[in-house]
Amino acid sequence: MKTDVFIAGGGVGGLALAVKLAERGVHVVVAEQLTKESPVYKGELLQPKTLAILERLGVIEDIEDCGHPIDQLRFQEVTTHVDEPPEEVSLTEMNYSRVASRFDHALMVPHEKTKAILRKKGEFYDQYFHYYPGYRFKGFENGQAKIKKKRETINIEAKVYVGAEGRSSPTRDAMNVKVKRKDYNHHFLTVTIPRPATFNKGKIITSPDRFLGLFPLPEDEVRTVYLIKAGEYKSIKEKGLEFLYQAYSELEPELSEGVRSIDDWKTVQLMIPFTYHVDSYYSGNLVLIGDAAHTVHPMAGEGMNLAIQDADVLGELLAWCKEESKPYHQYLHYYEDVRKSRVEFLLHLSHLSALVYSYHFEWWRNLRMNAVQRMLEDDQLHVKQMLNISGLGRWDFSWVDRAVQGGFLPVRKRVISDHKQHKFLFSEKEDYPWKRSNRKDGSHE
Ligand SMILES: Cc1cc2nc3c(=O)[nH]c(=O)nc-3n(C[C@H](O)[C@H](O)[C@H](O)COP(=O)(O)OP(=O)(O)OC[C@H]3O[C@@H](n4cnc5c(N)ncnc54)[C@H](O)[C@@H]3O)c2cc1C
Known part of the structure; x- marks a missing residue:
């Protein structure tokens, strides 16, 4: 079987990617090992950036109805x-x-409902969206993806192979990337x-x-x-x-x-919370998204959001490559360029949030309480925290911010204007930077 893009794993990340590609006329095959709903609790908090992406995928009304x-x-x-x-x-x-x-809000949606809505949307583009439930991706054979259901084996030849299998990823194994678990x-x-x-x-x-x-x-x-x-x-x-x-x-x-x-x-x-982040998101024409590439401490409710945000950037890139007749593998670095540092940043924020609740001493609680309270009193801290976890932008905390939060400097009275914030919201150019580049080889400008 031949396709443009093969996706191993029909979780939130794989499905969001598949819908985006199918909508843009890119043939996609998704192999999902499960045939019915998973009984495992997974992410349910959809952050604002993810809602914006789901709106562009045309599913926001269904999502809001279930949220x-x-x-x-x-x-x-x-x-x-x-x-x-x-x-x-x-x-x-x-x-x-x-x-x-x-x-200006997040949404709690049962995980399986989000997946069902994305699957239904994919089926709407049935000419391009090919979903294989009950098929397990076993790895690569002669450069093709091998998927198996009971005794049936199918080999799939694709231009790009995406590992969206979550924490245990045969695609990641084939890429030989480094994973350091914390x-x-x-x-x-x-x-x-x-x-x-x-x-x-x-x-x-x-x-x-x-x-x-x-x-x-x-x-x-x-x-x-x-x-x-x-x-x-x-x-x-x-x-x-x-x-x-x-x-x-x-x-x-x-x-x-x-x-x-x-x-x-x-x-x-x-x-059991743990984190890791692969050192590379792609190798040749193999790419990783979501938990296959990174796992985040659940404290800040980001895991599922990072998977969907990865899917958005990679999907836009692959669709653009097809529309512009560009060789996919030469442009994959753009996906890593955009996503890796953003993910690293949110992994760090989630890690700090986890530390805040990791020690059981009265003095530690007092420190935490004061730090959280100052986040509310100091508008710059408040805005930065909410902007960063929303996924809509990135505004790094400075040493002055941390000193205010720690009580070493007084709370600032200044209210942050929307105009000031706009500089830190991700623009379309920052989300999809390759659109600025017309270089034939896809190398950095
Ligand atoms: C208990 C729990 C609570 C969580 N709470 C939150 C939260 O509140 N907020 C948040 O944002 N995140 C949370 N997360 C994290 C979040 O669920 C994940 O980050 C997110 O689901 C990752 O999406 P994904 O598509 O990358 O992977 P997954 O959701 O893991 O999807 C991978 C899919 O691939 C399939 N698959 C795996 N291997 C194969 C194979 N070889 N062949 C075919 N199919 C395969 C799996 O069946 C699965 O459907 C939580 C996770 C857990 C486990």
Whole structure:
């Protein structure tokens, strides 16, 4: 079988890429090993830049219909007491509306719904979109991709092969790139439970030694993420579900009824955070996107967004190559040029957010609380944080910012104008820089 682009893996990244290519008249084959919905919880928080991309893919209305908007992130520090409501020590609300964009919120959408919407959109371009469910990509044979379903094997010859298989990637193995993994001192338990209709804001509740992230989903559900020490899962499970009921109720009494809907540990997923970032995103005509290229600590809710943002840039590049009759492999460096440093930046931000919640000391909590509070009081810090996590732009923190955040310099009174922010939002030229270049060989200008 012959195609323009072969994609191994029909997760959010692979599907977003396939839809973009099919829409632009590029033939694409997607091999996905699963035939039905995955029972595994995965990313659900769609950041503003991702919403902008989904709008361009023509699926934003369907996505919004299945989503719960998150316009602010609330950080609540509490002191807990057994059988008594928690005592609020501080509450800080960071607002997406500080970002100068019409995409001024994030959206919580069940992961499988996002995938189903993208698949349906792909099928709309059935002349170009060829989806193979139940087919596992096994690697390369004679320069062709080999996919297998039970006893049937298909060899696919493509101009570009994309590894979108997530963390375990045969394409990455074939590229021989370096992967350096970083682990953390904590793990998470994650489970979706019912919520009261009035509980509709994203919230992170912390005490000196506990962390509970709560992200409302549609249909009166909430995705919960509870931090435990690395290696503690077995002993917690032995304590029984009563442990979870009590922990959740002490931190958020509004969910004390919802948490009791968990009737089996099987619904509670252990999530082990780690990060890595490959040293190269492409080799010859093989390319990596999403978790195949990088995995991010989940604290800042970026993993799925990075995958879709990779797909957007790579998709635009490959579609342009086809439209302009340019040799794909000579232009792949543009994809890496745009995405690698942005991903590196967000990996670092997520890592810092993880560190903030990694140590269980009262003094560490005080530092964290003050740093979060100053982020709200100092508009430049507030804008930078929200702009950076939104994916819409990049505005690096300076040493002055960090000194203000650490309390070594006073909070600045200046309010950041939209005009000032616009310099830091990614322009189309920055997202797709090859369009400026007409060099035949695709080399850097
Ligand atoms: C528990 C958990 C919670 C998370 N929470 C968040 C969050 O809140 N926010 C966020 O942004 N991110 C979150 N993430 C990360 C996010 O889910 C991933 O970053 C994102 O799904 C990556 O997308 P992807 O398309 O690159 O890979 P994946 O989503 O992993 O998709 C890869 C696809 O390839 C298929 N596949 C794998 N190998 C093969 C093969 N050999 N042949 C054919 N098919 C194959 C898989 O079945 C899968 O469908 C979370 C991840 C986990 C595990």
